[in-house]
Amino acid sequence: xxxxxxxxxxxxxxxxxxxxxxxxxxxxxxxxxxxxxxxxxxxxxxxxxxxxxxxxxxxxxxxxxxxxxxxxxxxxxxxxxxxxxxxxxxxxxxxxxxxxxxxxxxxxxxxxxxxxxxxxxxxxxxxxxxxxxxxxxxxxxxxxxxxxxxxxxxxxxxxxxxxxxxxxxxxxxxxxxxxxxxxxxxxxxxxxxxxxxxxxxxxxxxxxxxxxxxxxxxx
Amino acid sequence: xxxxxxxxxxxxxxxxxxxxxxxxxxxxxxxxxxxxxxxxxxxxxxxxxxxxxxxxxxxxxxxxxxxxxxxxxxxxxxxxxxxxxxxxxxxxxxxxxxxxxxxxxxxxxxxxxxxxxxxxxxxxxxxxxxxxxxxxxxxxxxxxxxxxxxxxxxxxxxxxxxxxxxxxxxxxxxxxxxxxxxxxxxxxxxxxxx
Numbered sequence: 001x002x003x004x005x006x007x008x009x010x011x012x013x014x015x016x017x018x019x020x021x022x023x024x025x026x027x028x029x030x031x032x033x034x035x036x037x038x039x040x041x042x043x044x045x046x047x048x049x050x051x052x053x054x055x056x057x058x059x060x061x062x063x064x065x066x067x068x069x070x071x072x073x074x075x076x077x078x079x080x081x082x083x084x085x086x087x088x089x090x091x092x093x094x095x096x097x098x099x100x101x102x103x104x105x106x107x108x109x110x111x112x113x114x115x116x117x118x119x120x121x122x123x124x125x126x127x128x129x130x131x132x133x134x135x136x137x138x139x140x141x142x143x144x145x146x147x148x149x150x151x152x153x154x155x156x157x158x159x160x161x162x163x164x165x166x167x168x169x170x171x172x173x174x175x176x177x178x179x180x181x182x183x184x185x186x187x188x189x190x191x192x193x194x195x196x197x198x199x200x201x202x203x204x205x206x207x208x209x210x211x212x213x214x215x216x217x218x219x
Numbered sequence: 220x221x222x223x224x225x226x227x228x229x230x231x232x233x234x235x236x237x238x239x240x241x242x243x244x245x246x247x248x249x250x251x252x253x254x255x256x257x258x259x260x261x262x263x264x265x266x267x268x269x270x271x272x273x274x275x276x277x278x279x280x281x282x283x284x285x286x287x288x289x290x291x292x293x294x295x296x297x298x299x300x301x302x303x304x305x306x307x308x309x310x311x312x313x314x315x316x317x318x319x320x321x322x323x324x325x326x327x328x329x330x331x332x333x334x335x336x337x338x339x340x341x342x343x344x345x346x347x348x349x350x351x352x353x354x355x356x357x358x359x360x361x362x363x364x365x366x367x368x369x370x371x372x373x374x375x376x377x378x379x380x381x382x383x384x385x386x387x388x389x390x391x392x393x394x395x396x397x398x399x400x401x402x403x404x405x406x407x408x409x410x411x412x413x
Contacts, residue, residue, distance in 0.1 A: 025266070026292035028312050028352055037309035037354030044304050151304055161355065189354055213299055213306040 033202050036190035038209045042216060043149045046170060046183040049219040054101050055110035055171075056092060057136045060085045063117045063165075068131035076135040080118045087200040088116060088164060091207040099217055106137065112183070115167040126165075130180070147179030164188040164203070166210065184217065186210040240275040241283075244384045246409025250289045252315075254391075255399035259291075259349065260313045266290035269388075269407050271323065278330040285323040285341045285368070287390070289403055291315040312352040317403065319345045319366055319390055327374075335382075339370040345392045347401075364392035374411055382411040 029035050042048075061077040068077065079085065092114065093103065104110050115133065130144040146167070166186035174181045188206045211217065248267030252260060267290060273283035295311040325339030345366040350359040372386025386407045394400040 025290065026312075026314065029310065034310045035354050037307065037356070039305060039307045041305045191355070209297075209308055213308055 032191045032194045032198070033205075036188070036202055036206050038206050038213065039187040039189075040210050040214045041148075041151055041185050042214065043151065043181070043183040044216075045149065046181075048184075048217050051099075051101055051111040053104045053108070053110045053112075054096055054168075055104055055106040055108075055113045056089065056096070057106075057113075057115065057133070058089065059135075060088060060116045060118055060164075061132050063119045063128050063132065066128045068129040068134075077132050083196055084199060084203065087203050088207065091204050092116065092166070095207065095211040098211075100219060110171055113169050113171055115169060117165045117167075119163050119165070120161065144178045144180060146182055147174075147177070148182050148185070161191055162189065164207075184214065186214075240413075241273060242275070242281075242411055242413040243270070243272045243283075244409055244411040245270055246384060246386065246407040248287060248289060248405050248407045250291070250403040250405040252291055252401070252403050253389075254401035256291065256315060256401035256403065259401075260293035260315060262291065262293040264289050264291045264403070266292070267405065267407075269405070269409070273323075273325065279327050280324065281327070282322075282324045285319065285321040285343075287317075287319045287405070289317050289405065291317075291403075307353065309353045314348075314350045314352070316348040317345055317390070317392070318348075319343065319368065321366065321368055323368075323370075325370070333376050335374040335376070337372055337374070339372075339388075341368040341370065342366065345390065347392060347398060349398070360397050362395050362398045364395055364398070366390060366392045372407075380413045382413075384409050384411045 060080040062080055063077070070076070080088070096103070096114065101111075106113065117128070117132070126148070127146050130146075164187070166184075166188075167182045168184040170181040170183045186207075188203075188210065190202060190206070194202075246269040248269045250264040250267055251257075252262075252264070267288060269285070269287040271283060271285045273281040275281045291314070293313045295313065297308060298311045299306055299308040300311075301307075319341075321341035321343035323339055323341035325337045327335050327337045329335045343366055345364045347362045347364060348359070349361070350357055368388050368390045370386055370388035372384060372388075374382040374384055376382045384407075386405075388405045388407070389402060390405065391402040392400060
């Protein structure tokens, strides 16, 4: 066999290899739920065992920019549709109550407050302006911002499409330099597609997962 | 760059040996992951190909070039990994593609038999492409390794030019900065063309 034939047979073998392997190359995600990711992060210097009470706002702002803007002038951000917000809030409450914590009004000095925000843009706003919460704590947090003691809430991934961002703020020790200490954060990210029933089921599963993978929250 | 160098050497080698008797083989390759790869994915690979080109020095000894490609894949449902104070949970899709480019030699113990037994040794480089998909994100590490591959097998003569080839080989890829040593034990079946 001469060199030309050898090279052509080698080329042919390579083409066959590529065709064979590309034909049966493994598949990735098949269902929307296959794209769901739950990320949690916490401040290991914080003693979650000391938490007895929590407050949780009953609406979920949609964050579209770090700076709060109010084009309709009602002093409130846009909120997540109650079709989904109700599922998120009821699942969150069930999980927080299961820790043995008691929900109290924001005026009753809760140990922690759990802030829920959502975004459908490509970015996660971890340092968004506190004016987003002015409707909940009117006139309270002018010029404040978020602080993450010793960590960044999403250190190694970017966040995309539908994201629920959960921030647990330490209400007893916040305020230094106008910062609110987020001692626990959870990020739930997935493709925002499928039926409402399907999405609610995924919300329920992923919020539960966020607590399952955070055993240090339990006293 | 290493790949290009190796290909150049192989082609030069082929050119110098154009007058010698030559043969090549094409095999379907399956593989068992070993070393750090088995920790990454324990799933047996049924996706792979191997190509080998040989120039006979004499009846027993031949030299040439080897190429192989093995695809490892495993889906891990609802799996978690931890990093410092973080936990990340989701379906993980783990891929590893290993492309080996080796200079090889083999010794045929029974060159005139209907069934010919051989043992070989190859050395060269492996391009390892490893990726972990979770959600909409991909973490990947792509590396070049120094590699060696011992091999044993047999040719079952089907006629004057063709033979059935059955072989087993062990590809060992040495540790580099971004990836620990890993390898795969391959079982291959295919045809030899003279």
